[in-house]
Amino acid sequence: MLEQNNIGAFYRRLKSHGSVGPVCDDSGQFISNSHAKADKFNKYFASVNIIDNSIIPETVKTPIINNILDTVKFTPDCVASIIRRLKITLLYDPDNLPSLFFKQMADSIAAPLTTLYYQLMSVGAVPNQWKTAVIVPVFKSGIATSVSNYRPISLICIACKIMEKIIVDQMTDHLMQNGVLNRAQHGFLKGLSTCSNLLKAFNDWTLSLNECHGVTVAYIDFAKAFDTG
Secondary structure, three states, rough: OOOOOOOHHHHHHHHHOOOHHHHOOOOEEEEOOHHHHHHHHHHHHHOOOHHHHHHOOOOOOOOOOOOOOOOOOOHHHHHHHHHOOOOOOOOOOOOOOOHHHHHHHHHHHHHHHHHHHHHHHHHOOOOOHHOOOOOEEEEOOOOOOOOHHEEEEEEEHHHHHHHHHHHHHHHHHHHHHHHHHHHHOOOOOOOOOHHHHHHHHHHHHHHHHHHHOOOOOOOOOOOOOHHHO
């Protein structure tokens, strides 16, 4: 990477394989022991996490849908396509199989994974290991020694991630084709983002002002949105 003058890729690789530096405890003392740091992060992330109350929120009435998505189709080509789109990392998940392994073995394991996914869907269950995750703290901004300036990301089994991606893609296509998703939905959709949402909102504000209507804008800063979602 250095010989090709790709400094950005070099530093990204260092960051992906680096560890978190010392952090401060409640008394202001630095913690450098790995187990002690992990315990500190665990307590902080647990304190800001919200336990699911199993209550399904009320939603806006959706239009009548004639066709129903009653199953998810898995094919070797579909599985291989998802595998090739994985980011190459050497970070180990609960099953100790990095994405690099799947990408190098895509043509060989696509068919067995397809059979596995069909079997799991038929019984409505997944392996217990797929329900676990390796929690990694990612620095956001501010003082690097404060655990409150990190957010947790969950590294799940790649095989589970592939299955989830196929299910999400087919569910999203079904919702889009039947006009179920609101036009104001910009998150988690292909080709849309916070940027497109802001552009749409800015356009609406401009049109309202041109027509001499008042515009009131409320900004909400979800500082712990990823920690508590």
